[in-house]
Each structure stands twice: as C-alpha cells, then as structure tokens.
Amino acid sequence: MTGRGLFVVLEGPEGSGKSTLAGPLAGLMREHGVEPVLVREPGGTRTGEIARQALLDPEHPVGALAELFLYLAARAELVSSVVAPALAAGRVVLSDRFSLSTEAYQMAGRGLPAEVVLPANRAAAAGQRPDLTLILDVAHDVGRARQLAAGKRLDRLDAESAEFHGRVIDYYLAVEGDGVRHLDGCLPRERLLQAAWAEIVRAAPERFAGNGGR
DSSP, rough: OSOOEEEEEEETTTTTSSHHHHHHHHHHHHHOOOEEEEEEOSSSHHHHHHHHHHOOOOOSSSOHHHOOOOOOOHHHHHHIIIIIIHTTOOOEEEOOOOOOIIIIIIIITTOOOHHHHHHHHHHHHTTOOOOEEEEEEEEEEHHHHHHHHHTTOOOOOTTSSEEEEHHHHHHHOOOOOTTEEEEEEEEEEEHHHHHHHHHHHOOHHHHHHHHHHH
C-alpha cells in the first residue's frame, strides 16, 4: 500500500473498553494482511511513558495546566517519532486516544479555556488528524464497575469525582463530525468488536473488504 496511511483512533471515558478493543481490532487487521502500528496515549515513546507515569500516579497531584502540557508533550513526541512517519509510509496506525481526549478531559473536565487548549492541541498533533474516530459511549457507573471488577488500581484520573467524569462523558456524547462514529460501549465484547470493525472496513474498504477474515 502506497500513499498516506490510515489513522484510526479509539476514544471514550474511563472503563469504556478502548484498550480491550484495540488488541482484537489489530488482530483482525492482521487477518487481512495489514500489520498495524499500535500506540497509546500518553505513551509509545520514552518521553511519553515518563509523562504517563507522572500524569497517572495517584500519589502525586498535578495542576490542570501542567497536566495539559504533559499530555501535549507526550503527543508531540509520539506524532513526530511514530505516527507521522508511519502514516507517511502508508501504514495503518491504531491509537488508544488522541487529541479528542485532551478536549474532553482538560477542556471539558478541568475547565481549561478553549482558547488555550485547542491551539496547543493542534500544535502537538502537527497536522495529523484521525481518518476515523470510534467513540465508545458508556455511563460513568458502568465504566467504574468494570474497572473494579477487573481489579484495576485506580489511577489519578480514575479517582476524580463523578462530576468531573460526567463532564467528560457529556463532551464525548456531543462530538460529531466527519470520521466520528459513536459505538455503544455496553455491547457484548464480540458485538462491539464487530461494530468497530464494520466502521473500519467502511472507512477503508480498499484495505480490508474482501480480503478474507470477517
């Protein structure tokens, strides 16, 4: 495959199932002869993993503006060193979160002004925009129950108030636009996988449709 690659992003609130979905989706891509570049935010680079540790450590508070810049620094490094080169090489990039998370969490959740968040967000993304954004919609109590059932140690963001998470969820629910698709995060795992895969095939039939697999 030549030309620009395909950029697919999974978004949603805590406990929505993004990380659980990413692996099986990558597996379906491989069944179709496509080896995706699988990344997560924050993370994927040494800088990103250091930022991730600082951002999610429940024992160390981080101010809202510092939090924003840590996320943006991690994204800028991931884009320049991994995402942009992969897309330029015609690869498929599957990312667990991207710029929309910053709008939902730091702008809606924290209340940072749009005139600060949006230009900085664009700068960190360096012109990269998802071709397809799959938003997994779930209520906060559902996501929290899943985390507790899985025995997850709650990180700093997980432990935020229900009001904070409500603002994040409301923002996600309102997002519309080209390439944005909402999925019911409460679907059984296999049905959610099928729904997400159908959207990916619809977005890039030349890559995935009719090549075997599902």
